[in-house]
Amino acid sequence: MQRFVNNPDLVVEDTxxxxVKAHSDILRIAENPRVVVAKNAPVKGKVGIVTGGGSGHEPGFMGYTGKNMLDAVAVGELFSSPTAKSFHDAIRAADGGAGVVCLYGNYAGDNMNVKMATKLAAKDGIDVATVVANDDVCSAPFSEREKRRGVAGEIFMWKIGSARATQGGTLQEVQAAAQKAIDNCRSIGVGLGPCTLPAVGHPNFQIEPGTMEVGIGHHGEPGVRVEPLKRAEEVAKDMCKIVLDDHDLPEGTEVAVLVSGLGxxxxxxxxxxxxxxESEITKRGLVVxxxxVGNYFTSLEMVGATLTVFALDTETKPLLDLDVACTILL
Amino acid sequence: MQRFVNNPDLVVEDTxxxxVKAHSDILRIAENPRVVVAKNAPVKGKVGIVTGGGSGHEPGFMGYTGKNMLDAVAVGELFSSPTAKSFHDAIRAADGGAGVVCLYGNYAGDNMNVKMATKLAAKDGIDVATVVANDDVCSAPFSEREKRRGVAGEIFMWKIGSARATQGGTLQEVQAAAQKAIDNCRSIGVGLGPCTLPAVGHPNFQIEPGTMEVGIGHHGEPGVRVEPLKRAEEVAKDMCKIVLDDHDLPEGTEVAVLVSGLGxxxxxxxxxxxxxxESEITKRGLVVxxxxVGNYFTSLEMVGATLTVFALDTETKPLLDLDVACTILL
Incomplete structure (x- = not known):
């Protein structure tokens, strides 16, 4: 295992x-060491924006904390949900008196812990609304969209929700904007090589050399098919077909495109x-x-890529354009 | 080879x-398809800033094109210098009438081709000044600094030179600022795994599992030692020692730190x-x-990292802070 680690059990602490040393200009750690908070949070009177998720997806989750972006992020172990306490502490850190929207991904642990944290926050008198990302097309059929996982589309959900909050939206308005964003995102992942949790020391799943897994999840969840590794343009065409067939967008729709590496x-x-x-999207009559393009949402050192297509409208487009200050260019 | 490629001989074209499709808001391709030009270049009356280098280091070189950054970049084959013609065309694309500074790395091919391009540009009536980056500490002893290679410190050289040009510096002032920047940079690379040129199909060099190569170059050039892979904190201490011992900075010096992944x-x-x-730097009485932190200057899918420490002063600090628009957060 050719990796830069100290104690494999303390990867998240060390990370x-x-x-925080690198980004102390825009964020800090809360009293709970597993909660990252934007330096200017909470902003009085603004709806707070929270997320959380397992580690290993950096800059996923905590790297999107910042000005006009996430106010607080609950940080889990590698590939594991943050605790309910961490979600709760993140909600408290983000609360500026106007309520908090928690924008997270559809995984069993996160669903459970956010639900518990929401109840705890209610006892503190904090209104919490939630939006659950489910942009991963291959994780369930269209008819069961509520079962789909959240992946890189979460970034657009965060950005749109955060921007709406910055613009003074109410709890319901922010929730609605974030919900609209994720409803208009479709993602797919293709895996060419697995990843290894340092404390485990060997890959949790296999991708045989010469093959690729289409529709793979961010933790190696099985995709829709394993097939011989194809040329990049064939892979890209397959990704576009799966994502765009699921969405059925009218011609002329403007889209934001996110091509993320997996690490x-x-x-x-x-x-x-x-x-x-971009050629395939344009051929469908859509406008990019x-x-x-970059490592926006990763899975340790997994080899592969994800495509997210986010269909814009007159509400979300200016929100996407709002300037932010977080750890990555958005 | 688990990679996303089409024709392995056309990796650079396809890239x-x-x-350009992804970043057409800030850059374009010149008539010469191997020259990337900032959308607003040339800026009349501003000193043009040019670089160039082999591909495979993305976002290295072309990703730093943009507003208040590089005006034009000559793009070479994977790990090979751009042609003299491409450097020449980049210089012409960047020239706004006040001359052009070419800020590039110390490699034989680049030295030769920049020299030829400078002569060609002189015939066009364009004044060209050059600065050659040599921040890679392990590539030659201190007494032979002129032999050292340029690596990730080039990013600071580009940013400082570009900022000085934006502020209206003359050709000599811009050259001097960029020279000061690279003179105050020291870098080191540590390799944990090799990389493969797609057209070759197997690694050009080896790093045995369980070992690491300290001082490795961006193309697998041998380092100062191969040793058993250590804990991250030991690796980081070694990197700091090598870089800081070479620099001998007075206590209280403010530094910018760049930790780049190799891919x-x-x-x-x-x-x-x-x-x-950051702990080691602080222990030395320096101020970060x-x-x-991120993939700022890579070598395809090489496993490893580089550290660059850039000692600031009252001239370079505000130049580092100037806002830019390129393809990565700076």
């Missing part, structure tokens, strides 16, 4: 220490995928308004 | 196509390194003014 894929290959992705 | 190292592990790095 957080180095993370160990070179940036130039994400651009190679993007070449075909903005593109993000 | 550029997807790159396949998870972001959380860069933060783990940063935890110890700003930290950058």
């Amino acid at each position: 957080l220490k180095g993370f 160990a894929t070179p940036l130039n290959e994400l651009y190679i995928l993007n070449d075909t992705i 308004y903005k593109t993000y | 550029l196509k997807g790159f 396949a190292t998870p972001l959380n592990e860069l933060y783990i390194l940063n935890d110890t790095i 003014y700003k930290t950058y």
